[in-house]
Amino acid sequence: MTKLSFDVLAFVYVVVAAPVFLFVAFSSTIPWDLYPQLLVFILAIVLASFLGIQNPAGGIIRATGTVLYAVLYLFNPITALFVASSGHIVGSTSTRGWVTWRACFNAAQVGLSAALGSLVFRKLGGDPAQQDILHHIAPVLAGPIVYQISNNFFVGLFFSRVRRLPFLWNWIASFRSVLFSDLLGIPAAVLLTLLYTRVHPVIGLGLLVVLPFEAWALELYLQRRSVYLQIIESLIRAWELSQPRVRGHARRVADIAVALARELGVVERDVESIEFGALLHDVGMIGLDETLSDDQIPLSSSWMDAHVKVGAEIAGELPRREIAEMVLNHHAPYQATLRDRKSTISLGARIISLAEEVDSRLNGIFPYKEPVPYSTMHAILTDEAGRGFDPAIVKAFRRAFRLPGGEEPLDTPEMNTQSAA
Amino acid sequence: MKSKRELVWTLLLGALAGGTLGFILSSASVRAVQAPWFVAVWLLVGAASWLEAPLQPAGEVNFAPAIFLAVSASVGVEAGMILAISAPVLPWLLSLRRRPLRGVLMHGVEDAVVLGALSLIASTVPRVTAFRLGSVATLGRVSLVFFSLRFVLLFVRTTLGQGIRPGRLFGPLLRSCAPHYSFLVGAAMTMYLVHRLIGPAGMLLAAIVLAEVYYPWRLLGEQRGLFMTSLKMIIEAVDLKDPYTSRHSQRVSNYAVMIARNMGLPETEVEQIRVAGLMHDIGKIGVKGSIIRKPSRLSDDEMESMRRHAEFGAAMIRDLGPLAGSGRIVRHHHEHFNGTGYPVGLAGEAIPLGSRIILVADAFDALTTDRPYRKGKSREEALEVLKTNAGSQFDPRAVAAFRSLLVQRLEAQKIP
Numbered sequence: 001m002t003k004l005s006f007d008v009l010a011f012v013y014v015v016v017a018a019p020v021f022l023f024v025a026f027s028s029t030i031p032w033d034l035y036p037q038l039l040v041f042i043l044a045i046v047l048a049s050f051l052g053i054q055n056p057a058g059g060i061i062r063a064t065g066t067v068l069y070a071v072l073y074l075f076n077p078i079t080a081l082f083v084a085s086s087g088h089i090v091g092s093t094s095t096r097g098w099v100t101w102r103a104c105f106n107a108a109q110v111g112l113s114a115a116l117g118s119l120v121f122r123k124l125g126g127d128p129a130q131q132d133i134l135h136h137i138a139p140v141l142a143g144p145i146v147y148q149i150s151n152n153f154f155v156g157l158f159f160s161r162v163r164r165l166p167f168l169w170n171w172i173a174s175f176r177s178v179l180f181s182d183l184l185g186i187p188a189a190v191l192l193t194l195l196y197t198r199v200h201p202v203i204g205l206g207l208l209v210v211l212p213f214e215a216w217a218l219e220l221y222l223q224r225r226s227v228y229l230q231i232i233e234s235l236i237r238a239w240e241l242s243q244p245r246v247r248g249h250a251r252r253v254a255d256i257a258v259a260l261a262r263e264l265g266v267v268e269r270d271v272e273s274i275e276f277g278a279l280l281h282d283v284g285m286i287g288l289d290e291t292l293s294d295d296q297i298p299l300s301s302s303w304m305d306a307h308v309k310v311g312a313e314i315a316g317e318l319p320r321r322e323i324a325e326m327v328l329n330h331h332a333p334y335q336a337t338l339r340d341r342k343s344t345i346s347l348g349a350r351i352i353s354l355a356e357e358v359d360s361r362l363n364g365i366f367p368y369k370e371p372v373p374y375s376t377m378h379a380i381l382t383d384e385a386g387r388g389f390d391p392a393i394v395k396a397f398r399r400a401f402r403l404p405g406g407e408e409p410l411d412t413p414e415m416n417t418q419s420a421a
Numbered sequence: 422m423k424s425k426r427e428l429v430w431t432l433l434l435g436a437l438a439g440g441t442l443g444f445i446l447s448s449a450s451v452r453a454v455q456a457p458w459f460v461a462v463w464l465l466v467g468a469a470s471w472l473e474a475p476l477q478p479a480g481e482v483n484f485a486p487a488i489f490l491a492v493s494a495s496v497g498v499e500a501g502m503i504l505a506i507s508a509p510v511l512p513w514l515l516s517l518r519r520r521p522l523r524g525v526l527m528h529g530v531e532d533a534v535v536l537g538a539l540s541l542i543a544s545t546v547p548r549v550t551a552f553r554l555g556s557v558a559t560l561g562r563v564s565l566v567f568f569s570l571r572f573v574l575l576f577v578r579t580t581l582g583q584g585i586r587p588g589r590l591f592g593p594l595l596r597s598c599a600p601h602y603s604f605l606v607g608a609a610m611t612m613y614l615v616h617r618l619i620g621p622a623g624m625l626l627a628a629i630v631l632a633e634v635y636y637p638w639r640l641l642g643e644q645r646g647l648f649m650t651s652l653k654m655i656i657e658a659v660d661l662k663d664p665y666t667s668r669h670s671q672r673v674s675n676y677a678v679m680i681a682r683n684m685g686l687p688e689t690e691v692e693q694i695r696v697a698g699l700m701h702d703i704g705k706i707g708v709k710g711s712i713i714r715k716p717s718r719l720s721d722d723e724m725e726s727m728r729r730h731a732e733f734g735a736a737m738i739r740d741l742g743p744l745a746g747s748g749r750i751v752r753h754h755h756e757h758f759n760g761t762g763y764p765v766g767l768a769g770e771a772i773p774l775g776s777r778i779i780l781v782a783d784a785f786d787a788l789t790t791d792r793p794y795r796k797g798k799s800r801e802e803a804l805e806v807l808k809t810n811a812g813s814q815f816d817p818r819a820v821a822a823f824r825s826l827l828v829q830r831l832e833a834q835k836i837p
Contacts, residue, residue, distance in 0.1 A: 217641070228651075287662050
């Protein structure tokens with residue numbers, strides 16, 4: 001393991017020391033006489049950390065979120081800190097193994113976030129004993145969101161220091177990526193709270209029973225999805241085998257397009273559509289293969305037109321209409337979008353357009369005859385940004401593939417002339 | 422034929438549902454339901470009817486019954502019936518009416534009919550199903566009756582609509598339904614319990630949480646639909662090499678499924694035949710379009726490369742998980758019954774049954790579509806050709822099954 005630099009270490013120490021200090025200073029506010037219930041929640045957090053649910057967007061959602069929200073609804077800040085930290089330190093250690101600084105840091109930041117969430121919930125007037133909790137929608141939503149923002153803040157700051165990534169961007173992106181799945185955890189947490197306060201402290205934990213069922217179904221879904229995608233891919237590859245020089249093109253374009261879409265923060269369902277669209281972008285060529293294999297015939301625009309239109313017509317049968325649109329417009333220049341205000345060229349089509357250009361240039365794939373080096377391709381993209389390609393996507397491409405100049409404004413030539421003047 | 426039967430079925434059920442609803446509304450005193458709660462539950466049932474999972478071999482199930490069963494038990498059957506009929510309109514409106522309205526309404530109407538029947542049973546024989554008695558166990562029992570009746574309706578609809586023999590349908594459909602129905606019964610009981618413990622707010626929350634748990638099933642079904650249409654697309658692209666055979670593979674697949682079901686094959690084999698019918702020409706992906714399109718006689722070399730498509734296609738799909746079972750069928754789909762076909766020259770029963778069926782379907786579609794050098798034959802003429810060559814080229818059993826199917830269909834077309 002690489003050695004952590006001084007400022008990272010200092011940050012870790014402060015984060016670990018803060019909850020210890022808070023705990024010692026305010027331990028009198030913890031209702032120790034409720035120890036069986038505190039114990040039940042600690043146990044629930046431990047159990048929930050074993051129940052990882054695969055997030056379709058990648059990564060794992062642990063059911064701990066739901067339990068933690070219930071904790072911050074039910075207990076005052078210091079108690080929430082105590083329960084969340086102790087549950088987390090046992091849970092994460094038993095699932096991920098003991099690494100001292102990691103276990104302490106994670107437990108500390110989860111505890112601090114839970115305390116903050118609980119504080120906000122209470123300050124906004126939330127009260128679990130309230131008869132009609134649905135009239136308190138604001139605190140019910142704010143508590144978990146504050147928890148999540150704070151959680152992402154600590155983790156984001158840590159990783160941005162260790163991996164030298166821009167902090168603010170990372171923080172926002174990571175919060176945005178988990179926001180939706182976290183909001184979905186709130187109803188379960190409110191229900192848990194209601195069952196806890198109105199019925200019996202233990203009955204609410206029966207909710208945890210349904211989680212394995214959901215985990216199983218999601219796993220099945222992810223497994224099926226990858227099998228299906230592989231099949232489509234191998235069929236496309238079978239066609240590519242009969243073609244000169246295009247082998248692996250569809251897959252590479254799909255990989256680049258997915259990377260760009262993720263970089264641009266496209267929601268997961270649309271990323272999936274873009275992947276499909278990229279895999280299928282040249283499906284119209286299957287029926288037109290003769291023209292392609294004949295190198296003597298120069299590329300005519302009518303031929304270009306034909307493969308796009310045929311492809312879109314075929315893709316039109318898919319239940320997702322946006323895929324046909326991507327296939328149709330994947331050669332449309334970006335300028336066309338600008339000229340026509342009502343243009344319907346989607347982000348997906350613009351992404352695939354750039355991804356295809358990159359792969360075709362780098363590998364010398366039709367319509368290009370010779371592969372070009374990376375630097376030339378880079379120069380071409382810079383040149384074409386705003387004309388052939390969407391500048392935002394070119395920028396995302398540089399960020400995603402760690403090219404220099406990712407964060408600089410794009411119209412550098414103009415700036416140069418200004419400074420020269 | 423298919424759509425007419427289904428229309429009669431819908432009308433019949435619609436009338437029944439209307440009748441029972443009217444009967445119940447007139448006899449029972451409609452209680453005042455708190456409007457905001459009712460709107461919230463209505464939206465929720467609408468969303469739940471969008472959470473739809475496909476069943477094998479046909480039909481679908483959605484999450485709505487769990488909610489309106491819980492509502493029926495805690496508020497009243499009338500409320501449950503109104504929800505069942507009206508809420509499925511919500512996803513239809515939200516999908517910008519892209520979903521077929523008839524399918525949407527059909528499901529809701531079937532639900533309502535079953536619910537109505539249930540409450541009629543309850544009102545005539547109160548001891549059997551004390552519907553408002555209100556213990557969780559009763560709701561469990563009532564839900565079981567509900568889903569049994571629901572299954573019967575689904576069974577009848579699928580037999581009528583898909584032409585599957587009842588004996589072949591029962592097992593697979595039940596196996597496919599059982600896990601969904603048990604989850605929905607459990608969900609209804611949970612929601613009802615929470616309603617008694619906490620009140621309507623609790624029930625709403627429980628419904629949301631349970632619907633979330635059910636959501637992956639919709640994803641799964643959607644993914645399967647996306648996959649099947651992607652296969653169709655790629656096949657369509659291959660068919661485009663010969664512009665005269667547009668959608669050829671899809672029609673062959675449909676014919677082959679009809680024949681297989683008419684012969685009473687098990688549904689697992691029918692599924693393999695459906696895929697094999699769709700993919701039977703996938704091997705042509707590697708054959709030059711100029712050869713496929715050539716109207717004149719092919720040279721020996723060209724014939725050889727054309728004939729390789731069966732082997733090539735089989736090799737392509739043999740490794741593709743769910744499609745693998747169809748590989749053997751694709752490989753032998755040009756074998757003739759008397760052993761004169763290719764690639765191996767198998768004869769009679771040695772040829773996989775699926776391949777024999779696809780050969781008939783393939784020939785029929787080739788005969789009835791127009792070619793550059795001749796016009797397509799009529800269905801009757803094509804049937805005659807099949808009959809003459811039954812025993813030499815085609816399996817007589819497959820031809821007989823196809824004949825009986827087409828004769829039925831042709832007669833049904835003549836009647837109006």
